[in-house]
Amino acid sequence: MAVPLLETRNLSIRFGGLVAVSRVDLSLAAGETLCIIGPNGAGKSTLFNLISGIYRQSSGTVRLDGRDITGWPAHRIAAAGIARTFQSSRLFGDLTLVDNVVIGMHCRTRTGVIDALLRPRRARAEFEAAAERAGELLRLVSPGLYERRHTLAGTLPQADRRRLEIARALASDPKIIMLDEPSSGMDDRDTDALIEDIRLTMAERPGLAYIIIEHDMRLVAALPERVVVIDYGEKIAEGHFSEVRLMPRVQEAYLGQKAAHA
């Protein structure tokens, strides 16, 4: 079998006595979509923070394309090809939409202080080209965002903030995009529209792999091929959504023991 795009082995983190993520093994192939579900506080976001280098693991390894990236700082992991969004969107609110997406291209552009000061022509050309591409990306994710590309990101409604975050993540030309609860804080209509937009971007870039943390079961049923269930920091089930939802352990975790046996 070929080397998986992303592979975690025995990934764990402890905060004092609390084991937030415990010996999680994940494996993701190029172009695949994986959904991570589990009750609140199960350790899903912590797992994202481990993979994206915001937290340092207590034990275990993370490999990207066969290369060991365990313990790398967040900016190097981003440059290596793992982009992410956050559960509560973390945009650069006092900058325009274009600025936000151009910042997403940081690790794919080269201008440094010396270039900016002494080779303005080259720096400017790179900057304008990045802005040009940012416009295209915004149009791809949502034409509405493109129309508003010169307004400040802080003025966007919730659903558009999510879309902008996705555009910003795409801007770094990643191999993997991790979406942390893309539908949180949105009503059904917005969620449906978002699912549609995510589908479109997936079709546009078939090689790109996704890991999605989600609570909204409609989104889970609609998008991913494979589901991993996390509870108390441990992986308790893995498989297709239609199979996983029937497993007693999963129902227990979600609905409580009594309800599951009722």
Next chain:
Amino acid sequence: MMAEPPRIALSARHTSAADVAVVAAAELGGALLLGLFLLADDSRFIVALLVLLGAGFAALQIRPAIEERIVAAFRNARFTALGLGSAIVLAYPFAMQGSSYALHLLVVAQLYAVLALALNFQLGSANIPNFATGASYGIGAYTSALLAIDFGVSFWLTLPIAAVVATAFGFLLGFPSMRTRETYLALVTIAFGIVVHQLLNNFDWTGGPNGLVGIPAPTILGHSFAAPIELFGARLPSQANFYYLAAALVALAIVSARRLHDSRVGLAWNALRAHELAARCQGINVVWYKMLAFAVDAFLAAFAGSVYAAYVSYISPDNFTFLVSVTIMTMVIVGGMDNTLGVILGAFLLTLLPEKLRIFADYRLLFVSVVVILFLILRPQGLFPQRPRSYGGR
């Protein structure tokens, strides 16, 4: 090859007569106001000018469309604005009626403008509270002065050397600062400023509290900067030499500020100002960019320090105290974070006001704190707030 520029760019090429008129009115009006202010003796007249200025800003506050119109005019009539602006700066000393005091104020105000622009890279772009700009200014001044006095190095050579030395110190300060943030970072920079002041005060080779005396004036093509300028039958006081030198430095600072702001670097600084964690996840090496901000700040501040040392020919540690750093910070806050024009205006206002209104001179610190508090309440974004970047053929 670049792709076709976006629509905005096409409209930007078109310069109308109205744009030229707006630009000329704004530049000549500003120059006239500044000139009247510099040459005024009567404090009632000065207060009247300030009221006029205040009314102007009130109008901008109530009707933002006015500001938009002026900004648009400057963008459309770029070359007119640049040409007329340069002409005004070059001709300005001739309109000062030979007053060496007015020229002196302009030199000091311009040096402070450079310092404020230097700090703006940190405070404005990246929101790093650095209270050590005064120290970098001092390191630049002392390096330059010591090289000139002890080794007879030409002023023009000491300029870059002093900048490099101060930049090295900037990195030195930036490195430990990265372990702290916000308030604690501010404390580290305050401590650095005090350490530099104490060292300058206590070393023998820096002249101790007496400082350094007899720093030679620069010469260019045999013309000493200590001598008056005689041109076209007009005679300008010797301060005019330094006026032009300081103006060149301000121009350099403006060009640097613009180039960095509209680049990947400026965006990275803005990103870590808005959200540090999100910035890291976009691949931005936060530690490196913060240290770069320290270095750029120190580099420009040292230039200002070298010119200051050569200008006054006498420096002592008390020229580079904590108070100087606070004043520079106030200029950035009052003028407008991350807005080049705003920061320069803030520097001019806070340099000239205490000088012209002597009543304030005794209460300088009180004056500065009242101004900061008023601004944080009334107009927290500063006189000219940050503007969104515009892309396409500017």
